[in-house]
Amino acid sequence: DVKVTQSSRYLVKRTGEKVFLECVQDMDHENMFWYRQDPGLGLRLIYFSYDVKMKEKGDIPEGYSVSREKKERFSLILESASTNQTSMYLCASSSPSGEGGNTIYFGEGSWLTVV
Amino acid sequence: GENVEQHPSTLSVQEGDSAVIKCTYSDSASNYFPWYKQELGKRPQLIIDIRSNVGEKKDQRIAVTLNKTAKHFSLHITETQPEDSAVYFCAASKNSGYSTLTFGKGTMLLVSP
Numbered sequence: 001d002v003k004v005t006q007s008s009r010y011l012v013k014r015t016g017e018k019v020f021l022e023c024v025q026d027m028d029h030e031n032m033f034w035y036r037q038d039p040g041l042g043l044r045l046i047y048f049s050y051d052v053k054m055k056e057k058g059d060i061p062e063g064y065s066v067s068r069e070k071k072e073r074f075s076l077i078l079e080s081a082s083t084n085q086t087s088m089y090l091c092a093s094s095s096p097s098g099e100g101g102n103t104i105y106f107g108e109g110s111w112l113t114v115v
Numbered sequence: 116g117e118n119v120e121q122h123p124s125t126l127s128v129q130e131g132d133s134a135v136i137k138c139t140y141s142d143s144a145s146n147y148f149p150w151y152k153q154e155l156g157k158r159p160q161l162i163i164d165i166r167s168n169v170g171e172k173k174d175q176r177i178a179v180t181l182n183k184t185a186k187h188f189s190l191h192i193t194e195t196q197p198e199d200s201a202v203y204f205c206a207a208s209k210n211s212g213y214s215t216l217t218f219g220k221g222t223m224l225l226v227s228p
Contacts, residue, residue, distance in 0.1 A: 004158075033215070040124070042220035043159070043204060058215065059116075090158070102147050102208055104216060106158040 003027070004107035006091050012113045019078040021110050023091030032074035033092040033104065034058075034066060043090065049074055050096075081114045088112075117142040119207050121219025129227055134195050136222045138205035139187040145207040148181060148188045149216070153202045162203075163190070195226045 007022040025032065033048040045058030047066040055066050063085060067075045074093075078085055088111050094104040118141040128134050140148075146167035151159035165172045165179045165188065172179050176195075181188040188207075192199055202223050206216040 040220060042121075043218040045215055045217075048215055102214065102216070103149065103161055103164065106151075106160070108158050 004091055004093055004105050006089075006107040006110045008110050009108065010111045012115060013078075013081050015082060015114055017078075017081050017114075019081050019112065019114075021076040021078075021089055021091075021112070023074045023076070023107055024072050025074075025091075025093040025105075026072065027093065027095070027105075028071065029093035029095045029105075030071070031094045031096060031104075032068065033094075034064075034074065034076045035090040035092065035106075036060065037088040037090055037109070046076065046089075078112075081112075083114050086112060086114045117145060117207055117217040119205060119217050119219040121205050121222060123222060124220065125223045125225070127225045127227065128195050130195060130197060132195055134192045134199070134224055134226075136190045136203055136205070136224070137187060138189070138207075138219050139185075140207040140217075141186070142207070142209075143183075143186065144209050147208050147214075148179070149206050150177075150179060150190050151204045151206065151218075153204065153221075155201070159204060192224075195224075197226050197228055200224055200226045 004025045034046045035043045049068045065077045091107040092104040121138045149164035152162045153159040176193050178191045202221045204221045205219045208214040208216045
């Protein structure tokens with residue numbers, strides 16, 4: 001069973017703080033993703049990575065950066081948190097190969113409140 | 116890029132009724148269409164998907180249909196039960212391992228006993 005683990009489920013941070021959201025997957029997946037989920041807006045892609053040290057911008061990358069130093073770990077960084085970044089953040093992973101290619105598996109989500 | 120529209124945004128049905136959620140997409144090159152179910156406070160999970168070489172796929176009470184000409188696909192749930200209550204997301208992508216999924220905005224389905 002694929003497991004995608006987000007280390008922090010609930011965080012409260014102050015405006016201007018640097019925030020790290022960590023994600024680890026245990027299925028040796030090449031692809032990893034960070035989505036943001038807001039009511040009425042669905043799931044929006046922030047950044048994704050096809051391989052270690054590689055990153056690609058998604059639809060809403062502004063205000064975020066990512067790091068992928070190891071295949072199993074993908075971190076989302078908010079350099080200077082702002083109140084409009086209060087949201088639920090979902091990490092996901094997938095493998096490009098095989099019949100199930102493109103099936104993505106989500107973590108449980110990290111609820112971030114910026115005050 | 117791809118754009119996925121999903122309707123309705125909310126859907127209320129009585130237990131035992133059928134529910135249909137519809138999505139349209141813009142990129143004719145898309146050929147992979149999954150549906151995710153997200154229960155309250157939980158992660159989205161894949162419930163069914165369809166690839167463009169088929170027009171319909173069924174799995175017990177759920178089915179997905181695809182019309183590539185019209186660029187739309189639908190989720191059908193028959194004999195709905197209260198545990199079907201959740202938010203459902205459709206998505207589309209090219210069937211390449213290096214493509215990303217574009218999601219619809221979601222449909223909140225409420226099944227009343």
